[in-house]
Amino acid sequence: MSNEPILGGHALRRKSHAVHVRWGGQLVTIGGDAPVRVQSMTNTDTADAIGTAIQIKELAQAGSELVRITVNTPEAAAAVPHVRDQLDRMGVMVPLVGDFHYNGHLLLRDHPACAEALSKYRINPGNVGQGAKRDTQYAQMIEAAIKYDKPVRIGVNWGSLDQDLLARMMDENAARSVPWEAQSVMYEALIQSAIGSAERAVELGLGRDKIILSCKVSGVQDLIAVYQQLAKRCDFALHLGLTEAGMGSKGIVASTAALSVLLQQGIGDTIRISLTPEPGGPRTGEVVVGQEILQTMGLRSFTPMVIACPGCGRTTSTLFQELASEIQGYLRAQMPVWREAYPGVETMNVAVMGCIVNGPGESKHANIGISLPGSGENPAAPVFIDGEKVKTLRGERIAEEFQQIVSDYVARKYGKAQASA
Numbered sequence: 196m197s198n199e200p201i202l203g204g205h206a207l208r209r210k211s212h213a214v215h216v217r218w219g220g221q222l223v224t225i226g227g228d229a230p231v232r233v234q235s236m237t238n239t240d241t242a243d244a245i246g247t248a249i250q251i252k253e254l255a256q257a258g259s260e261l262v263r264i265t266v267n268t269p270e271a272a273a274a275v276p277h278v279r280d281q282l283d284r285m286g287v288m289v290p291l292v293g294d295f296h297y298n299g300h301l302l303l304r305d306h307p308a309c310a311e312a313l314s315k316y317r318i319n320p321g322n323v324g325q326g327a328k329r330d331t332q333y334a335q336m337i338e339a340a341i342k343y344d345k346p347v348r349i350g351v352n353w354g355s356l357d358q359d360l361l362a363r364m365m366d367e368n369a370a371r372s373v374p375w376e377a378q379s380v381m382y383e384a385l386i387q388s389a390i391g392s393a394e395r396a397v398e399l400g401l402g403r404d405k406i407i408l409s410c411k412v413s414g415v416q417d418l419i420a421v422y423q424q425l426a427k428r429c430d431f432a433l434h435l436g437l438t439e440a441g442m443g444s445k446g447i448v449a450s451t452a453a454l455s456v457l458l459q460q461g462i463g464d465t466i467r468i469s470l471t472p473e474p475g476g477p478r479t480g481e482v483v484v485g486q487e488i489l490q491t492m493g494l495r496s497f498t499p500m501v502i503a504c505p506g507c508g509r510t511t512s513t514l515f516q517e518l519a520s521e522i523q524g525y526l527r528a529q530m531p532v533w534r535e536a537y538p539g540v541e542t543m544n545v546a547v548m549g550c551i552v553n554g555p556g557e558s559k560h561a562n563i564g565i566s567l568p569g570s571g572e573n574p575a576a577p578v579f580i581d582g583e584k585v586k587t588l589r590g591e592r593i594a595e596e597f598q599q600i601v602s603d604y605v606a607r608k609y610g611k612a613q614a615s616a
């Protein structure tokens with residue numbers, strides 16, 4: 196046996212300026228000592244104020260701590276205050292982020308109510324104009340942020356990288372005695388665009404505590420390389436996300452792979468998962484994935500987690516899969532109410548296991564566990580609470596009875612915590 200204990204856990208968070216994003220009495224801090232935030236973006240036409248407000252409410256109820264909306268036309272900018280009003284009337288105080296490209300300087304100038312209703316502006320330095328206009332229009336957006344006292348995200352994206360900067364850097368590279376690979380020049384251009392734009396914003400009078408940076412790319416290794424350098428070279432709060440992650444398991448796995456490596460190194464203050472929803476699928480999937488990345492890495496807790504075995508030849512039926520899925524759905528559906536009523540419930544673990552090989556052992560480690568009967572086993576499902584076997588369920592109503600046991604446990608354990616707080 197080694198003389199050194201094996202230690203787990205992630206690196207200390209990189210130090211960054213804390214950026215306060217506010218709406219009404221709601222404050223969401225990004226960076227500093229604040230927890231890593233989960234944010235999302237709507238895919239509605241912002242000019243449709245009602246449809247946009249409904250989707251924002253769904254995202255906020257799923258746990259999105261900020262929601263970004265597209266502000267691309269005068270109609271969209273005019274609708275933003277109405278979206279905000281609708282949300283305020285529904286009691287949804289989530290801060291809104293305006294996503295601007297090409298005409299943001301004009302929209303912020305011509306629609307002061309929009310500039311006011313937004314809590315943060317996203318500015319893409321590659322999409323603010325060409326040549327001399329670029330600097331002027333960028334300055335106009337920063338001046339709007341100063342005037343309305345709003346923080347900004349300076350969000351560089353390699354699909355819309357500042358072409359003048361890239362061309363200049365390509366020329367400089369060609370003049371090197373040993374030119375870099377084109378990929379390295381691209382990384383450098385992304386980082387210089389982000390940091391250079393942030394420093395320009397500071398020169399214009401925006402505080403360092405009003406600036407969040409992002410450098411999004413769509414390749415996992417590219418994202419890791421770029422953010423590791425970005426993290427070393429500045430102390431601005433960082434927004435992490437793999438852009439155009441894609442659909443289904445590919446999008447989830449790619450985002451998880453990239454973000455996990457960076458979060459493990461203490462890099463990242465807020466995350467957004469750019470998942471393409473399945474046709475007709477809910478937009479809230481990106482919030483769930485973001486939360487699950489942070490929760491499975493032990494960085495935050497959002498929803499009780501269900502530990503379930505994968506099943507194998509010992510599993511007699513689909514009962515345990517159905518039970519695991521039902522319980523996970525039930526727990527998530529309760530969270531909008533439980534979050535308020537039962538503080539601490541989000542750290543609870545529930546185990547649903549398919550047979551006695553690992554069932555009782557895993558169940559004992561969870562707050563509540565159930566071990567269903569495997570093939571050839573006695574048709575009984577022992578239930579464990581806080582490590583002790585308390586009951587054995589039998590018959591057709593195992594799922595309902597187990598759900599009731601979970602619900603009673605939550606009220607008993609986390610209701611008490613609230614009463615004594």
Ligand code: SF4
Pocket residue numbers: 504505506507508509510548549550551552553554569
């Ligand atoms: S707990 Fe039992 S059913 Fe589940 S994977 Fe292990 S052996 Fe198979």
